[in-house]
Amino acid sequence: MSHNRESDRFETRAIHAGQEANPENGAIMTPVYFTSTYKQDAPAKPRGGYEYSRTSNPTRTALQQNLASLEGGRWGLCFSSGLAATNALLDRLVPGDHVVAGNDLYGGTYRIFKRVFERYGIRFTFVDTTEPAQVERALEPATKYVYVETPSNPLLRLSDIAAISAITKRAKTLLVVDNTFATPYLQQPLALGADLVLHSLTKYLGGHSDVVGGALIGNDDKVREELAFFQNAVGGTPGPMDCFLVLRGTKTLGVRMDRHGSNALAIARFLEKQPLVEKVIYPGLESHAQHALAKRQMKNFGGMVSFELRGGVPAGDALASSTRLFTLAESLGGVESLIETPPSMTHASIPPETRRAAGLADGLVRLSVGIEHVDDLIADLAQALDRARAAAGQLAAR
Numbered sequence: 001m002s003h004n005r006e007s008d009r010f011e012t013r014a015i016h017a018g019q020e021a022n023p024e025n026g027a028i029m030t031p032v033y034f035t036s037t038y039k040q041d042a043p044a045k046p047r048g049g050y051e052y053s054r055t056s057n058p059t060r061t062a063l064q065q066n067l068a069s070l071e072g073g074r075w076g077l078c079f080s081s082g083l084a085a086t087n088a089l090l091d092r093l094v095p096g097d098h099v100v101a102g103n104d105l106y107g108g109t110y111r112i113f114k115r116v117f118e119r120y121g122i123r124f125t126f127v128d129t130t131e132p133a134q135v136e137r138a139l140e141p142a143t144k145y146v147y148v149e150t151p152s153n154p155l156l157r158l159s160d161i162a163a164i165s166a167i168t169k170r171a172k173t174l175l176v177v178d179n180t181f182a183t184p185y186l187q188q189p190l191a192l193g194a195d196l197v198l199h200s201l202t203k204y205l206g207g208h209s210d211v212v213g214g215a216l217i218g219n220d221d222k223v224r225e226e227l228a229f230f231q232n233a234v235g236g237t238p239g240p241m242d243c244f245l246v247l248r249g250t251k252t253l254g255v256r257m258d259r260h261g262s263n264a265l266a267i268a269r270f271l272e273k274q275p276l277v278e279k280v281i282y283p284g285l286e287s288h289a290q291h292a293l294a295k296r297q298m299k300n301f302g303g304m305v306s307f308e309l310r311g312g313v314p315a316g317d318a319l320a321s322s323t324r325l326f327t328l329a330e331s332l333g334g335v336e337s338l339i340e341t342p343p344s345m346t347h348a349s350i351p352p353e354t355r356r357a358a359g360l361a362d363g364l365v366r367l368s369v370g371i372e373h374v375d376d377l378i379a380d381l382a383q384a385l386d387r388a389r390a391a392a393g394q395l396a397a398r
């Protein structure tokens with residue numbers, strides 16, 4: 001694959017890395033290679049290095065190269081979902097191994113840790129990774145990964161990747177950063193010292209709510225070899241159409257993230273002024289506890305906004321059922337705006353006591369702010385807040 005059209009600049013690599021016009025017919029777009037197997041010239045002599053599409057497929061190769069370029073890594077590996085990528089990461093471990101993870105994770109990540117891999121003797125310690133000292137205290141000789149989500153889901157807490165990577169390097173353990181919320185356009189974990197980046201491609205990288213996928217990106221070739229073994233041996237690989245859809249998504253990542261970020265900031269400022277809103281959580285607000293770190297670590301502050309409503313679950317439910325443009329749905333990162341209530345939806349698999357202890361209030365609402373016109377989005381939230389205020393009755397009066 002020639003890289004003569006590549007550049008140091010993100011937006012250019014997003015469109016060209018891993019992709020080239022077809023030398024035979026000039027087609028601009030990467031073909032969707034709908035093939036499970038490949039002709040061999042002699043036994044065990046595949047023509048183009050491809051034998052079977054679980055192991056590798058040219059459309060997937062293009063996506064893997066594209067993602068590696070965007071994250072500034074040497075390699076990328078793609079999976080059928082973000083959780084399949086997490087699964088591959090954990091497949092490398094053996095009973096007795098230990099993982100230090102954030103206590104404010106995507107619910108499905110918490111579930112695969114606790115309910116799948118703990119049964120195989122992998123041990124997990126959950127700490128507040130916003131305090132690097134807590135990470136350091138939790139380390140054991142058997143710690144194989146420190147697993148950090150920043151910004152975290154749904155509380156949008158930030159962890160200092162450079163500070164934690166200094167600790168993991170001293171301890172000779174690997175720092176994994178789930179970069180799903182920020183995307184490589186806003187945050188470059190490998191450049192900040194992380195060893196591996198994990199993505200749910202389902203979210204901003206796909207960007208159009210039409211595909212489920214996952215990826216791991218890194219620099220260490222030995223780790224790549226092990227992960228590629230599990231990618232093939234376990235078989236959670238994406239089909240070529242899924243890879244094509246994500247490749248199409250990454251081309252517009254930069255322009256989408258700029259608009260997601262400006263819309264989200266305007267909405268966060270609007271919500272801050274609403275009497276029914278107890279607290280707005282957005283890294284771009286001066287009131288965010290880690291606003292300074294956000295400015296240092298991220299290019300802008302992303303498209304996710306969380307807030308706590310006065311009136312708890314009833315107010316949250318009323319609001320989430322009253323929006324017209326914001327669709328009540330799980331997931332995030334698409335061009336269309338979504339609203340959800342984490343305690344009863346995405347984070348329902350976390351026990352209520354654990355959830356509250358980690359700071360997830362019952363009245364928590366999460367927005368995935370899309371790229372519609374911001375005035376329409378604000379008008380929709382204003383009318384839904386009116387209805388929620390009526391539903392929450394006296395609670396909202398103060």
Ligand SMILES: *Cc1c(COP(=O)(O)O)cnc(C)c1O
Nearest residue numbers: 081082083106153180200202213
């Ligand atoms: C969605 C998500 C995942 C899991 O990805 P899937 O593609 O749904 O399997 C992991 N981490 C974060 C932060 C997510 O939002």
